[in-house]
Amino acid sequence: MAPSPRPRAMRGLLSLLLLLVAAANADDALFNDCPSNTNYTRGGVFEANLDALLSSLPVSAAAQSGFAKNTTGAAAPDQAYGLAQCRADLNASDCRACLDTSVRDMASKCPGQKNAMLFYDACVLRHANVSFFGADDTSREYPLANPGNATEPERFTPILGKLMGNLARRAAFESPRMFAVGMTSLTPFVNIYGMAECIRDLRADDCNSCLVDAVSRIPSCCDGKQGGRVVFRTCSVRFEVYPFYNVQATEAATGGGGVNGSDNSGGPASTGSNGTVKIALAVLIPVVVVLLALLAFAFYLLSKRNRKPHWHVQIASAENGNGDEMMSSESLLYDLSTLRAATDNFSGDNKLGEGGFGPVYKGILLDGREIAVKRLSTTSQQGPLQMKNEVVFLAKLQHKNLVRLLGCCIEEDEKLLVYEFLSNKSLDKILFDHGRQQELSWANKHKIIQGIGRGLLYLHEDSRLTIIHRDLKASNILLDPEMNPKISDFGLAKLFTMDASVGNTSRIAGTYGYMAPEYALHGIFSAKSDVFSYGVLVLEVVTGRQNVYGQDSEDLVSSIWRHWSRGDVSRLLESCSADGLRPQEMLRCIHVGLLCVQEDAHLRPGMAAVVVMLNSRSITLPAPTAPAFIVPSRVVDNPEGANAFALGMSMRHEAPNGVYVPSINDASVSYLEPR
Known part of the structure; x- marks a missing residue:
């Protein structure tokens, strides 16, 4: 029985009404992005350039498939940069109408602003006094x-x-x-x-x-x-x-062929008569069966003749067994000869550094692209196919605060990972170098703290599989030319360990000073052990001091906690650069860092909460409890095979393995929220 036309008619009527409502509101700006600290002088050269720019963009965009950008003015700082874009399903006249409205609204919604952006349902309009063309910007949500x-x-x-x-x-x-x-x-x-x-x-x-x-x-x-x-x-x-x-x-x-992105498979094709279809199927099915049998037999013969596995195969993503998202490993594979030539046969002159998983070399490919090649040590026991499946998975992890994995090479006895190259190298090279510390203004430091937090949140919660980094530290944070941070070696956490959000390991891989106590002493790792490492890193970035420890020096975490307990934590900021100094913001970061390094893993916030704390001044932060403290004079022989410095617990009893650690009293901390 044919379905009743009434439900379809009702749905069609509802859709029409909703579209009419959307059309009625199409002229209203959804969002205004008008920073108040970028005023320009009325009647000046910049205003004249901006007026000329805004008058040209709607015409250009309507004539060029809905997109245009332009620059007016001869020289900085009076140049005006602008961009206009319409949704791709708008025709030229609707596009022009939307952008004309945007230009009119710009004068009333963002008056006198050098930088401004208006978002409409069908178009966007943006202008600034510096170029923003081609730059990914997710700073405002x-x-x-x-x-x-x-x-x-x-x-x-x-x-x-x-x-x-x-x-x-x-x-x-x-x-x-x-x-x-x-x-x-x-x-x-x-x-x-x-x-x-x-x-x-x-x-x-x-x-x-x-x-x-x-x-x-x-x-x-x-x-x-x-x-x-x-x-x-x-x-x-x-x-x-x-x-x-x-x-x-x-x-x-989008070029026809159905709606781009649709998951619909479509309805059955129309046929002239059922009899014709049955005859066609009766003829085609036996033919197809015979062809498939012949192909299977031919494949069997070929596989027997060539037992050597062919590496350029289709590898399914790590999570999906249904083949919905397949990626060819061929595009991710590099020849060993290519990488040897790019790095001058792994010359010491091209060596960028060395970590626990192996050295890293700078390389230049024949097309001029710069790459970073990590030469894995023999620690990894993975087979080639397993490692290649991991690389395919990791290459799909795309986030602006993660270093991009380009591919790998598995030839002879070599296992190589190929990454994008970042010219500013690692954070520790600038942060802990007294000669270069001035390159990091507070604005850059705050951007670095926030960026690392977003990247770690992506690994923990937003990627396809929970990934625990296990070695988050300043030398594993790389900086791009704009000082945006990118977490590196996150792939090794998966390549070398089990796929688990909480686990226990007998191989403790990490850096003392950044390691959570439950991980250093017992090998227990989780997202909260990464949060601990992040907290140490935040304290290092704010103060510009490295968390080192020895017989004659106090480690950074202990020093900050001592100052915090006494209520004179502001003294820690005396050595900081005065460039863009914002004490309340810095104190808030220290507060968040102390929450992250609390001894009890359950009290540490998750990265989602950390990102919110750093971005919202309206949230009252809880008082942190005492962190785990490092006792440099004692060394613990870990029963699981790892030597670790004793990490003191703020408890009145002996720490694991019989090492006595003195306790401290929890202090009541008063903290003024920033205004």
């Missing part, structure tokens, strides 16, 4: 949730996650306009529609990183809701239970 609750939320969330992840990848790597939309079915009567879009002058990898970050924020803003969006300055994602975009226009914009 604008979430918006649909107030309606989702149908079947336990199914809604995973289905939505799969759809949005697919759209993010397609927008970044498959769409010339960096735009993708799609639909998937939740129930026979409810569909989920999604959209992912980047500013079109981004590199594909940066677009993907931005969108992955945006998708990861959906649960925090829109969990259990039937719609919502997350907007950054350079990308945005949105989902609803109604089609909020023009399906026909998006097909044209």
